[in-house]
Amino acid sequence: MLNFDEARFLDIQAGAVALADRIDAFIGERLAAGATNLFFVGSGGAGILMQPAARLLQTRSTLPTFLEMPAELVEAGSVHLGPGSIVIIPSLSGTTLESIRVLDYAKDRGATVLTLTGHAATALAEGADVNLTTFAADDTSSETFSIQSLLIALSVMRARGEFSTYDQVLAQLRTLPDALLGVKRGFEERAAELARIIAASGYHIITGAGASWPEAFYYGMCILEEMQWIRTRPVHASDFFHGTLELLEPGVSVIALKGEDAGRSLVERVEAFVPRITDTLQVIDTADFELLGFTPEARALLAPALLATALERVSAHLEVLRDHPLTTRRYYRQLQY
Numbered sequence: 101m102l103n104f105d106e107a108r109f110l111d112i113q114a115g116a117v118a119l120a121d122r123i124d125a126f127i128g129e130r131l132a133a134g135a136t137n138l139f140f141v142g143s144g145g146a147g148i149l150m151q152p153a154a155r156l157l158q159t160r161s162t163l164p165t166f167l168e169m170p171a172e173l174v175e176a177g178s179v180h181l182g183p184g185s186i187v188i189i190p191s192l193s194g195t196t197l198e199s200i201r202v203l204d205y206a207k208d209r210g211a212t213v214l215t216l217t218g219h220a221a222t223a224l225a226e227g228a229d230v231n232l233t234t235f236a237a238d239d240t241s242s243e244t245f246s247i248q249s250l251l252i253a254l255s256v257m258r259a260r261g262e263f264s265t266y267d268q269v270l271a272q273l274r275t276l277p278d279a280l281l282g283v284k285r286g287f288e289e290r291a292a293e294l295a296r297i298i299a300a301s302g303y304h305i306i307t308g309a310g311a312s313w314p315e316a317f318y319y320g321m322c323i324l325e326e327m328q329w330i331r332t333r334p335v336h337a338s339d340f341f342h343g344t345l346e347l348l349e350p351g352v353s354v355i356a357l358k359g360e361d362a363g364r365s366l367v368e369r370v371e372a373f374v375p376r377i378t379d380t381l382q383v384i385d386t387a388d389f390e391l392l393g394f395t396p397e398a399r400a401l402l403a404p405a406l407l408a409t410a411l412e413r414v415s416a417h418l419e420v421l422r423d424h425p426l427t428t429r430r431y432y433r434q435l436q437y
Contacts, residue, residue, distance in 0.1 A: 101288050102416050106281060108240075113277035115234035116244040120251050120270055126230055127186075127255040130212055136184030137164040138256065141173060141206070143198045145322035146190040146245060151314035152404045153249035161257050170202035183210030188252060191215065192241045194222025194233075203227050216248050238327075238426065239415070242318065242408035243280060247273070250401060265397065272398045280409045283389045291413035294382060297353070298324070298414070299421050301380075302331055304353040305344060307370055309337035310363020311403040312386070316355075319411050327426040328418060337366040341373075348377040358385040359403030360396065384410060 138157065140150035147169060157165040166180060170189070173181070181187075187206040191199045194217040203224060206213050215228035218236040225231040236244040254270070257263035298304065304324065308316035313336050320332035335344045337356075348354070354374050358367040367383075374381045386406045391399060399406075419426045431437070 101284060101413065102292075102420065104284070104413075104416065109284075110277045110281060112234070112236050112240045113243055113247070113280060116236075116247040117273055117276055119232050119234060119248060120273065122232060123248070123251045124255040124258070126214060127252060128259045130186050131163075131256070131259045134184060135186050135212070137166065137180055137186070138252075139166045139168055139173075139178075139181065139185055139187045139206070139211070140190075140249065141168045141170050141187055141199070141202050142190040143170050143196045145318055146192060146196075146199075146241075148314050148318045148322070149242060149245040149404070150188065150190060150249045151317075152246065152311045153253040155311075156250075156253045156401070157256060161253075161260060161262050163256055163260060170196075170198040174198075174201050174205045181206065181209050181211060185209075185211035187211045187213045188249070189213060189215045189224060189228070190217075190245050190249070191222075191224050192218040192236060192238070192245075194219045194224040196224070199224055200227070216245065218244070239412055242315070242412070243405045246402075246404040246408060247276070250405075268395070269398050269401070272394050275393065276402070276405070279391050279394065280405065283391075283406060283409050284413055286390060287410045287413050291410065292417045294384075294414045295417035295421050297380070297382060298330065298355075298418060301351075301353045303333070304330065304355055305333045305335060305347065306355040306357070307335050307337045307340055307367065308357035308359070308363070308407075309366035310359055310361040311400065312357040312359035312363060312367065312407060313337070315404050315407040315411070316357045318408075319357075323411070323415055323426075326429070326432060327415070328422065328424055329430075337363070337370050340370050345373070348374065350378050351380060352378050353380045354378065354382070356381065356383045357407050358383055358387070359400065359407070360387055361400040361403065 154167040258266040320334035324330040
């Protein structure tokens with residue numbers, strides 16, 4: 101595979117899966133102590149990657165769960181945040197300023213803060229009540245954060261008697277690093293083709309629904325826009341027919357990410373409509389990925405990680421094709437703002 105270290109990837113993803121027992125112990129302890137709600141509070145891409153887990157809890161657990169932007173939470177506050185709150189703050193660098201501020205804000209209000217970081221010896225790692233650090237980098241963090249946040253959600257539901265298949269799903273998750281590597285290998289040729297298609301246009305509509313939506317949002321904003329300076333319009337498949345469809349015309353690029361959960365039908369509605377206007381629709385469907393030993397339930401839960409691992413291959417080809425390294429920035433962490 102192009103510019104890819106298989107051993108490094110397996111080691112990083114195994115590190116994320118290995119946090120399962122520590123996450124389960126932390127969540128079980130906090131809920132037993134009377135925790136009343138849970139906040140996922142992440143900046144930028146890390147926050148977006150928490151969305152599938154937050155939505156899972158909002159739809160399948162009775163524990164009140166909130167998804168907040170750190171800067172806005174500090175400014176606006178929340179009557180729900182207090183001594184009974186569990187606050188989850190993800191940050192790859194461990195130095196994100198908005199996240200450091202919200203950590204202090206949450207602790208001042210008596211909340212218990214768990215940080216998920218890619219680096220130890222950082223402000224967020226050292227300032228939390230509990231920190232879980234598993235090394236990652238930009239090209240591997242989408243999967244690691246997706247896995248960690250999913251483990252949090254599953255542990256919450258397990259502790260509350262809301263998820264009876266926890267042990268079976270966790271057993272499958274322990275084999276996930278190898279499964280993700282298999283997805284990458286099988287997707288490499290398609291990734292090169294998609295990179296050529298993306299490079300040929302300066303504007304893309306990217307959509308998804310259910311667990312695939314956050315990855316569509318993330319890939320459009322954090323990869324194509326931030327790392328490649330390509331204009332995108334991420335839009336949830338439910339909202340596609342409430343405005344964005346009017347931007348369709350022949351030649352407009354549409355990228356649809358399709359998972360295997362209840363949101364699938366919403367993406368299929370977009371998939372059926374777009375070819376009536378433009379022939380540049382590209383669909384990435386997790387159902388096409390071979391995952392031996394994974395149940396339909398686990399496949400649906402893993403859509404964010406599966407899509408992220410496939411799209412990383414697209415990014416690897418895209419940066420070479422466009423001669424634009426993914427690490428190049430003009431403004432992000434280059435200027436004060």
